[in-house]
Amino acid sequence: xxxxxxxxxxxxxxxxxxxxxxxxxxxxxxxxxxxxxxxxxxxxxxxxxxxxxxxxxxxxxxxxxxxxxxxxxxxxxxxxxxxxxxxxxxxxxxxxxxxxxxxxxxxxxxxxxxxxxxxxxxxxxxxxxxxxxxxxxxxxxxxxxxxxxxxxxxxxxxxxxxxxxxxxxxxxxxxxxxxxxxxxxxxxxxxxxxxxxxxxxxxxxxxxxxxxxxxxxxxxxxxxxxxxxxxxxxxxxxxxxxxxxxxxxxxxxxxxxxxxxxxxxxxxxxxxxxxxxxxxxxxxxxxxxxxxxxxxxxxxxxxxxxxxxxxxxxxxxxxxxxxxxxxxxxxxxxxxxxxxxxxxxxxxxxxxxxxxxxxxxxxxxxxxxxxxxxxxxxxxxxxxxxxxxxxxxxxxxxxxxxxxxxxxxxxxxxxxxxxxxxxxxxxxxxxxxxxxxxxxxxxxxxxxxxxxxxxxxxxxxxxxxxxxxxxxxxxxxxxxxxxxxxxxxxxxxxxxxxxxxxxxxxxxxxxxxxxxxxxxxxxxxxxxxxxxxxxxxxxxxxxxxxxxxxxxxx
Amino acid sequence: xxxxxxxxxxxxxxxxxxxxxxxxxxxxxxxxxxxxxxxxxxxxxxxxxxxxxxxxxxxxxxxxxxxxxxxxxxxxxxxxxxxxxxxxxxxxxxxxxxxxxxxxxxxxxxxxxxxxxxxxxxxxxxxxxxxxxxxxxxxxxxxxxxxxxxxxxxxxxxxxxxxxxxxxxxxxxxxxxxxxxxxxxxxxxxxxxxxxxxxxxxxxxxxxxxxxxxxxxxxxxxxxxxxxxxxxxxxxxxxxxxxxxxxxxxxxxxxxxxxxxxxxxxxxxxxxxxxxxxxxxxxxxxxxxxxxxxxxxxxxxxxxxxxxxxxxxxx
Numbered sequence: 091x092x093x094x095x096x097x098x099x100x101x102x103x104x105x106x107x108x109x110x111x112x113x114x115x116x117x118x119x120x121x122x123x124x125x126x127x128x129x130x131x132x133x134x135x136x137x138x139x140x141x142x143x144x145x146x147x148x149x150x151x152x153x154x155x156x157x158x159x160x161x162x163x164x165x166x167x168x169x170x171x172x173x174x175x176x177x178x179x180x181x182x183x184x185x186x187x188x189x190x191x192x193x194x195x196x197x198x199x200x201x202x203x204x205x206x207x208x209x210x211x212x213x214x215x216x217x218x219x220x221x222x223x224x225x226x227x228x229x230x231x232x233x234x235x236x237x238x239x240x241x242x243x244x245x246x247x248x249x250x251x252x253x254x255x256x257x258x259x260x261x262x263x264x265x266x267x268x269x270x271x272x273x274x275x276x277x278x279x280x281x282x283x284x285x286x287x288x289x290x291x292x293x294x295x296x297x298x299x300x301x302x303x304x305x306x307x308x309x310x311x312x313x314x315x316x317x318x319x320x321x322x323x324x325x326x327x328x329x330x331x332x333x334x335x336x337x338x339x340x341x342x343x344x345x346x347x348x349x350x351x352x353x354x355x356x357x358x359x360x361x362x363x364x365x366x367x368x369x370x371x372x373x374x375x376x377x378x379x380x381x382x383x384x385x386x387x388x389x390x391x392x393x394x395x396x397x398x399x400x401x402x403x404x405x406x407x408x409x410x411x412x413x414x415x416x417x418x419x420x421x422x423x424x425x426x427x428x429x430x431x432x433x434x435x436x437x438x439x440x441x442x443x444x445x446x447x448x449x450x451x452x453x454x455x456x457x458x459x460x461x462x463x464x465x466x467x468x469x470x471x472x473x474x475x476x477x478x479x480x481x482x483x484x485x486x487x488x489x490x491x492x493x494x495x496x497x498x499x500x501x502x503x504x505x506x507x508x509x510x511x512x513x514x515x516x517x518x519x520x521x522x523x524x525x526x527x528x529x530x531x532x533x534x535x536x537x538x539x540x541x542x543x544x545x546x547x548x549x550x551x552x553x554x555x556x557x558x559x560x561x562x563x564x565x566x567x568x569x570x571x572x573x574x575x576x577x578x579x580x581x582x583x584x585x586x587x588x589x590x591x592x593x594x595x596x597x598x599x600x601x602x603x604x605x606x607x608x609x610x611x612x613x614x615x616x617x618x619x620x621x622x623x624x625x626x627x628x629x630x631x632x633x634x635x636x637x638x639x640x641x642x643x644x
Numbered sequence: 645x646x647x648x649x650x651x652x653x654x655x656x657x658x659x660x661x662x663x664x665x666x667x668x669x670x671x672x673x674x675x676x677x678x679x680x681x682x683x684x685x686x687x688x689x690x691x692x693x694x695x696x697x698x699x700x701x702x703x704x705x706x707x708x709x710x711x712x713x714x715x716x717x718x719x720x721x722x723x724x725x726x727x728x729x730x731x732x733x734x735x736x737x738x739x740x741x742x743x744x745x746x747x748x749x750x751x752x753x754x755x756x757x758x759x760x761x762x763x764x765x766x767x768x769x770x771x772x773x774x775x776x777x778x779x780x781x782x783x784x785x786x787x788x789x790x791x792x793x794x795x796x797x798x799x800x801x802x803x804x805x806x807x808x809x810x811x812x813x814x815x816x817x818x819x820x821x822x823x824x825x826x827x828x829x830x831x832x833x834x835x836x837x838x839x840x841x842x843x844x845x846x847x848x849x850x851x852x853x854x855x856x857x858x859x860x861x862x863x864x865x866x867x868x869x870x871x872x873x874x875x876x877x878x879x880x881x882x883x884x885x886x887x888x889x890x891x892x893x894x895x896x897x898x899x900x901x902x903x904x905x906x907x908x909x910x911x912x913x914x915x916x917x918x919x920x921x922x923x924x925x926x927x928x929x930x931x932x933x934x935x936x937x938x939x940x941x942x943x944x945x946x947x948x949x950x951x952x953x954x955x956x957x958x959x
Binding site for chain 1: 700734799
């Protein structure tokens with residue numbers, strides 16, 4: 091591990107990277123920034139594994155009869171889903187960027203519980219080992235949703251081992267969320283009132299609430315699943331008196347809010363990118379901030395929209411449908427506010443902003459197709475088809491991964507102290523955008539035409555669209571490999587980054603060097619202005635009511 | 645329907661309605677997307693950075709604007725919600741006097757039983773011009789009965805009956821898929837729905853080899869499992885009579901009243917103690933869980949249904 095980082099030149103001041111090079115200094119670190127890097131490398135590894143499964147799936151689907159056996163394909167899509175959801179998307183932005191930035195953004199020296207932070211990484215790795223063990227020792231074929239009674243009674247693959255992995259990784263997520271909540275409440279610098287917090291922090295606060303409140307439910311569900319599978323307890327399997335729909339309710343009670351665990355941090359990144367590269371304060375700060383909380387709260391009450399065709403009461407369905415439309419409103423508010431932020435701004439087209447543009451476009455499409463699925467009569471036709479696949483990849487890959495890449499580029503100078511090659515980065519952003527749309531747009535069409543998901547073979551009339559999708563996937567794959575190469579290069583050889591290359595606002599840019607020292611600041615900052623005060627005007631429009639509260643924590 | 649049409653073939657009365665709703669939401673979404681793209685792009689061009697030390701004037705926000713772009717989209721969403729909910733209730737509420745077909749899903753095939761005794765696997769024949777009600781059962785895991793040309797789908801849950809209906813309008817052969825992942829050969833758990841003109845359908849029914857009708861098969865099972873020993877028509881010594889049970893309200897010992905539909909009959913066979921009819925004792929009837937196949941259950945229920953005089957049924 092130590093060889094990754096080149097010995098810096100003598101004149102480089104002490105920072106969190108050059109303070110120690112031994113492997114122990116990484117594996118036993120309690121520095122939130124080093125832990126963020128541990129996460130960065132591990133989730134990148136999981137992303138590559140999950141991506142390799144996706145590549146194999148798209149190869150299989152280029153031919154209507156499939157290339158692999160049915161069994162192999164079933165395991166591929168299951169492992170793709172499990173790795174990508176639980177070991178990439180859920181931890182991605184929070185555990186990497188959130189870990190690195192939240193303490194610096196609020197003016198703290200570390201998270202509230204540095205050792206718990208390290209523990210959560212180890213838990214994540216243990217969970218990941220279970221999942222990979224299952225994947226490479228024969229695999230699992232239930233789909234990432236583990237629906238009973240197939241998972242409890244019929245599948246003869248590594249259901250329990252995989253469920254163990256997800257169960258264990260859940261605790262990592264809970265601990266990260268807990269750490270964020272306490273840190274944001276208790277460790278803000280003097281003057282850093284709630285209404286001065288960067289929106290990235292608000293988004294992570296909302297995410298952390300879901301992590302802490304939602305994740306225990308999936309843990310319980312998976313324990314019940316294991317009990318049913320081993321002891322035939324009669325919880326989910328109707329043959330022994332259970333109810334398979336109960337499993338779906340429990341599963342989605344976590345897994346729908348988990349969708350917001352995956353997208354909210356991306357929205358937080360977006361607010362930082364749009365303001366910085368428009369050089370303007372956010373339009374409607376409190377609306378953007380509280381829309382995150384609204385999404386987190388309402389997001390807990392929409393899980394039933396996964397059960398419109400599962401025999402749930404039609405009246406329950408009606409309520410879930412209405413709530414699903416309601417939860418779309420705060421997301422729309424965010425998109426409109428980001429757009430309005432650009433109005434009369436000073437917009438530059440650096441790579442992170444290109445990803446932000448990509449996010450707005452793709453997330454809009456992902457969100458609006460969500461409305462189609464929230465409409466019950468249409469969900470009857472579309473659920474369990476490629477339309478759903480396309481919809482959530484527009485949100486998760488088009489939204490979250492775009493925001494993640496945008497964020498990685500934006501904070502790369504801060505994290506590494508180096509600049510990345512701008513031209514290559516712009517090129518890769520373009521390739522990702524084109525490849526993504528070519529991969530997933532045809533899947534909307536496939537879905538409405540009736541192509542069911544999780545099919546390794548399919549009627550020939552669907553082949554044209556599937557081949558387009560596979561071709562797009564190969565472009566998308568290239569688009570992901572390019573940044574991997576130039577970022578690794580830039581980390582070692584890139585030109586040194588100044589403290590604030592983007593002329594951005596925020597403590598991480600204004601007060602912390604690039605890369606920051608171990609305890610982030612040479613002197614603890616005192617905050618005297620609202621977030622995104624790009625015009626440098628004295629505070630007058632924002633109410634000062636929170637001032638006293640902030641001072642109390644000093 | 646050219647190969648490049650974004651709509652699959654419309655072969656049921658509901659298909660056009662679903663497509664119309666879809667078209668409406670896609671149109672609204674396209675306008676919204678175009679609007680956002682246009683605004684973002686024009687801002688990006690118009691307000692691009694012209695010198696590195698530009699400092700735009702701050703704009704903090706606007707409550708009227710926030711209200712506008714929350715309320716108007718939500719109003720439009722309420723139209724989608726209302727329309728979609730109304731159509732959903734229509735899609736999932738079978739009309740009276742529909743033609744009954746029984747379909748059992750099992751890994752990895754669809755078994756189709758017609759009331760008159762014809763049987764098919766992975767093939768479903770239906771006539772145009774009248775409502776078809778399909779009662780769905782599963783022998784193992786969750787399947788999902790999906791006919792894209794009819795724009796309808798319903799999960800098939802083991803341990804439950806669900807009914808789905810459609811009114812075919814256009815003769816032809818259409819895909820039948822299993823849409824809920826059900827194990828190794830999930831992708832091949834499909835078949836064909838053949839829609840025929842009523843006369844052709846009658847000819848097909850007549851020309852297809854048929855065993856005993858479902859009622860006759862059910863009557864045989866009724867003897868075979870010893871049901872007849874107690875449940876002889878209208879003898880009420882140990883157990884409730886079965887004549888005129890189906891479709892009528894049943895008063896239970898806990899005071900509730902339920903309608904004796906297929907699900908109730910099924911439960912009473914497999915788990916007799918779940919709902920005890922008022923005036924009878926529990927633990928008299930044994931459970932037949934695991935002894936009767938799903939197909940057998942459907943036949944038994946068809947037989948019990950035949951004992952009801954439709955004229956005395958509640959409307």
